[in-house]
Amino acid sequence: MRTEELIRLMAEDAPGVARLRPAVLSAMAGGAVFSALLLVLTLGLREDMAVMLFSPRVAFKLAATLLLAGLACRLALLAGRPGVALAREARVLLLPALVLGAAVLTELAVLAPGVRMQSLIGAHAGFCLFFIPVLSAVPLAALLAMMRRGAPENPAGAGAVAGLAAGSIAAAIYAWHFTDDSPLFVATWYLLAIALVASAGAAAGVRLLRW
Amino acid sequence: MGVTQTARETEWASWLRLSMEGDAQAYHRFLMALSPYLRSIARQRCFAYGAPESEAEDIVQEVLLAVHLKRGTWDPERPLGPWLSAIIRNKLIDSLRRKGRRISVGLDEVADGLAAEEPGEISDRLDAEQVLGRLKGPQRDIVRSISIDGASVRDTAGRLGMSEGAVRVALHRALKSLAAIYRGDA
CATH class of the missing domain: 1.10.1740 (Rna Polymerase Sigma Factor; Chain: A)
Known part of the structure; x- marks a missing residue:
């Protein structure tokens, strides 16, 4: 086919543009709504949430997971765009890292040495590692499907960012049910669960996000 | 940079x-x-x-x-x-x-x-019929009508007795197929 003829074809297809941003946004919103409903319908919200919302540890847990989810979603919106330096943009993740680090230090300072280990291990560590990935499955699948419209320069990195976004959306939802509120617990088990989802996203990205 | x-x-x-x-x-x-x-x-x-x-x-x-x-x-x-x-x-x-x-x-x-940059003449590389041959029936007719005969989407729809929307969808898919043919996936 002559190049001129190919161009004629493409010009006639001008309205067939698949915009990346609304597609990725709808995947995030749809995935988050699905997983929130899944939590509410299976486990429900924590019964004392109305009161506990104002306790510093619970408020911190909710705010920190929401912050991470917001920043990770922002990265996921950029990950499919060629010409965007993703590694540089990823530096915003230092912010939640610093916030969490400060909370861990504060917690260590206020807790008696005897209860530190207990706070870290919590009551539902295994369930956290199980349920955050479960809550992230649909958001991750939706995100990867929509990011196929993108053109990531690094498919593994883009997949990892999708996993990070899905995992932190799931963590921000999970935090509304479970009662392990210590920053020590969040910094250990929540992050481990999110890292699992990010690794799964990276592995999927290598296969799904090439273009 | x-x-x-x-x-x-x-x-x-x-x-x-x-x-x-x-x-x-x-x-x-x-x-x-x-x-x-x-x-x-x-x-x-x-x-x-x-x-x-x-x-x-x-x-x-x-x-x-x-x-x-x-x-x-x-x-x-x-x-x-x-x-x-x-x-x-x-x-x-x-x-x-x-x-x-x-x-x-x-x-x-x-x-x-x-x-x-230098001006260059436009030449055909992948043999046109060979590429067209790998597209599915209606996609092939649409591609031929628009690219070689120079018809618009509307004319093509009339000529093939299809709706404009169907021609647009098939055209978009055909371009995806062409990209896959170049990648060697198809």
Whole structure:
């Protein structure tokens, strides 16, 4: 086919543009709504949430997971765009890292040495590692499907960012049910669960996000 | 680094912006302006890595298809240059790697191509009938009608007794199939 003829074809297809941003946004919103409903319908919200919302540890847990989810979603919106330096943009993740680090230090300072280990291990560590990935499955699948419209320069990195976004959306939802509120617990088990989802996203990205 | 904001880039960006609102003529202008630029880069690459120059047109068409299918990833608020450079770099690496050469294409080299543009005649590379033969029935008829006969989507719809919407969908799928044929996936 002559190049001129190919161009004629493409010009006639001008309205067939698949915009990346609304597609990725709808995947995030749809995935988050699905997983929130899944939590509410299976486990429900924590019964004392109305009161506990104002306790510093619970408020911190909710705010920190929401912050991470917001920043990770922002990265996921950029990950499919060629010409965007993703590694540089990823530096915003230092912010939640610093916030969490400060909370861990504060917690260590206020807790008696005897209860530190207990706070870290919590009551539902295994369930956290199980349920955050479960809550992230649909958001991750939706995100990867929509990011196929993108053109990531690094498919593994883009997949990892999708996993990070899905995992932190799931963590921000999970935090509304479970009662392990210590920053020590969040910094250990929540992050481990999110890292699992990010690794799964990276592995999927290598296969799904090439273009 | 990269393609700096030039008068040309601004003009191209305005055409591409219009095209994303559905302006086929602006889009045609953009693609016609882009292709000689791509051709000069592709020829340089082929020369530098010892590939026959005749392969350059394959690369041009492959990059054009990537630009077309991925244009929704360009944020019209951002400059066009870095986006375009990244697409070109990615597809050049892909294309030359597939042709079995060890290469590395730097961003600066892509940018240098801007200065070294030369007018080039348009030649056909992949044999037209061979490419068409790999498309499915209605897609093939639509592609032939628009690309070779120069008909519009509306004329093609009338000629084939299809709705305009169905022709548009099939055309879009055909372009995806063409990109897959170039990638060697189909």
